[in-house]
Amino acid sequence: MSDHKSLNKISAAGLLISLGIVYGDIGTSPLYTLRAIFNTVNDSGQAINSVVVLGALSCIIWTLTLQTTIKYVLITLRADNKGEGGIFSLYSLVRKKAKWLVVPAVIGGCALLADGIITPSITVTTAIEGLQVKFPSVSVIPIVISIIALLFIIQQFGTSLVGKLFGPIMFLWFAALGVLGITYVVQDLSILKALNPYYAFHLIASNPMALVILGGVFLCTTGAEALYSDLGHCGRDNIRVSWIFVKATLIINYLGQGVWLLQHPNYDDHLNPFYQIVPEPYLLFMVALATIAAIIASQAMITGSFTLISEAVRLNLWPKVRINYPSNQKGQIYVPSINWLLCGGCIAVVLLFKKSIHMEGAYGLAINMTFLATTILVAVFMRTKRVPKYVITIFLIIYGSLELSFLAGNMTKFLHGGFVTLLIGSALFTVMWSWYVSRKIKNRFVKYVEIEDYYPIISELSEDESVPKYSSQLVYLTSANFKTEIESKIIYSLIQKEPKRADIYWLVHVDVVDEPFTRDYKVEFLIPGKLIRIDFRLGFRVEQRVNLLYRKVIEELVKNGEVDITSQYTSLNRHKIAGDFRFVLLEKHLSRFSKLSFYERTIMAYYFILKKLSLSEERSFGLDSSYVDVEKVPLIFVTPDDIELNRLPV
Structure with a gap:
């Protein structure tokens, strides 16, 4: 001021x-x-x-x-x-x-x-x-x-x-x-x-x-x-x-x-x-x-x-x-x-x-x-x-x-x-x-689920040694505005597509606010020591370098004793070495079978051309590509309900 x-x-x-x-x-x-x-x-x-x-x-x-x-x-x-x-x-x-x-x-x-x-x-x-x-x-x-x-x-x-x-x-x-x-x-x-x-x-x-x-x-x-x-x-x-x-x-x-x-x-x-x-x-x-x-x-x-x-x-x-x-x-x-x-x-x-x-x-x-x-x-x-x-x-x-x-x-x-x-x-x-x-169209097809329903599964998955450890700290970028919700695609990636065991799961949300230079954040411990959500409120003139912002918050949390990021591998834990971090980005693609009008399909086709020419998600968020996994998910899931089949008698 x-x-x-x-x-x-x-x-x-x-x-x-x-x-x-x-x-x-x-x-x-x-x-x-x-x-x-x-x-x-x-x-x-x-x-x-x-x-x-x-x-x-x-x-x-x-x-x-x-x-x-x-x-x-x-x-x-x-x-x-x-x-x-x-x-x-x-x-x-x-x-x-x-x-x-x-x-x-x-x-x-x-x-x-x-x-x-x-x-x-x-x-x-x-x-x-x-x-x-x-x-x-x-x-x-x-x-x-x-x-x-x-x-x-x-x-x-x-x-x-x-x-x-x-x-x-x-x-x-x-x-x-x-x-x-x-x-x-x-x-x-x-x-x-x-x-x-x-x-x-x-x-x-x-x-x-x-x-x-x-x-x-x-x-x-x-x-x-x-x-x-x-x-x-x-x-x-x-x-x-x-x-x-x-x-x-x-x-x-x-x-x-x-x-x-x-x-x-x-x-x-x-x-x-x-x-x-x-x-x-x-x-x-x-x-x-x-x-x-x-x-x-x-x-x-x-x-x-x-x-x-x-x-x-x-x-x-x-x-x-x-x-x-x-x-x-x-x-x-x-x-x-x-x-x-x-x-x-x-x-x-x-x-x-x-x-x-x-x-x-x-x-x-x-x-x-x-x-x-x-x-x-x-x-x-x-x-x-x-x-x-x-x-x-x-x-x-x-x-x-x-x-x-x-x-x-x-x-x-x-x-x-x-x-x-x-x-x-x-x-x-x-x-x-x-x-x-195109963003409005994409948001229409984003399905959210209640995250509380998955607390027991996430806690058990983190302790389940029969599942190979994916990363010590696993970070998802979420577009859910409320801490009670999460995209169904994130749950699908975490539990069904390839179960991902980690010591701590992080959800990071970036909200662009109408003030130019705001730099605020909030931390919610959804499952203490297991699932943590960070909300960033950034002004429309602030660079969204999520990697640096996230690391800065982690440093603050570690310094205050609110979180322990020491590796849980026995040999590394003995020497107090920090665990590894991995970001998972979900990249949407348009399936050929979709319920869009001609205008919307044209807009989305143009959007995907522009997306190829623009900066990738990991680079735009300032993430190091060696710590990022990009998973392709369909913009619109095609379910069996969308398909009609007639069974012929033998």
Whole structure:
């Protein structure tokens, strides 16, 4: 709790860290937002005049105000889960309220991952394209691919060292944005009229291209979700205070670009207003700074994707994958499979679209889905906090209308690249949804029995010397939530399949709780000295290294004299040598004869393909394979009652 409070305190270091971690994505949006809007205007044959420029700028300013400032900075940051943020942290806070909430959570999570593929591609490409202002013949694609490849290669070594430089560099970036903007704003103060929301309403109401323009405007707020996702790294107050500075510099820069557009109404489509307001002597410096800012934005998205997947694995929304911890820094994780998936996706996007101007169509559509999902989950969270119903209704109407308008605007870009994002998001959705539904199907067929009925048999089996000893300490992982129950498959494995004699039988149960960093355990002596159950309560951000956790508990129990793990073999017992441990994992497979619908059989078939590609049970639980026996059991037992036979007379 003290860590959470100290993190929330405003400090110079905290403000600098939040600049480096939180604002990379939203901070690089001036590179491409106005270019996207006015290329659309140019293509439609409209003249670039003060009505369109002031209207577009007003839309940007009020989108940043309504969407980023009010929805995320003021409202959503309140939904912190013991100091942690992000769509799965939010889902963990509300998931007990309704089962259907998994749908927006999964859609939002998949859209964020799809965004993790588009963000590095568009930001790095746009930054490097600035070189073409001075060197028109320079080849951008090889430079972009080299930077992206290098960025993903260094992930495995941890980024804590580089991370310390992010804050000062992003401070320099935002200061440069503000200075560049002011140099043009002072040339035409009438641009400040854009602060009036009237111009935004007028543009939306009167311009025939309003929807398409909104699709471009949306690019200014694409990094808003990162504010919430990085809550755990920076603390709410540091994010809120640093946002004042960030928002001011962003708006000033947009206004400066607006002045340049008014001065050059017939500008060439290939020019980027952002680089046109940079004085020529500083162009190369600005390209370098923009590239570093783009790399920082990409790094934030990559790190966010790793966190997202690790949470999805713990919440049973994603197949078990290898997760590494490259440094001792809290929250610093590396997921190899996702790293190379994102890397391949980014390079494919760059090669497919070739120019950042073509990527703008793919960008925005995915994150729009995340915004809608967050709106739904935040509304449910507000209900849990007993916020008056009329306030929640107003929240839903305002943000539902706003985000659906943006969605309509983004859908106009569907054929111009938006379909790519939707394909990526849909592919990720099939993985998450199948993994979630298959678990529900499996749980339906898990049969539990009263464990007390088997106490006498287990006690006698442990003493029965006619049965060869299987192991001194025999451990089963159980999914039974109550100590009175046990899966019938465990009893079948223990007593019938191959009777397993052991000195002590252990049942280990892992319960993933809705708090992020909980590490609790409870021990129940079901048959004193013979059958012991350990229940772990682990937060959704805690690594489930069952082997280490189990051994830690055993050490505590031995130290307290609650259990004796000395080997019962006479020769070893004399020397007080600890007995051996063996884990038994039961792996389910789908028998050909089963009572599943076509939809369920399809889901299960996909699940078993994903299971083959994912981490094995023993590796995902951190178990040493030399101490583990994996037994295959059918998901659905076929009994004689399921088969009809006619006996013919002799």
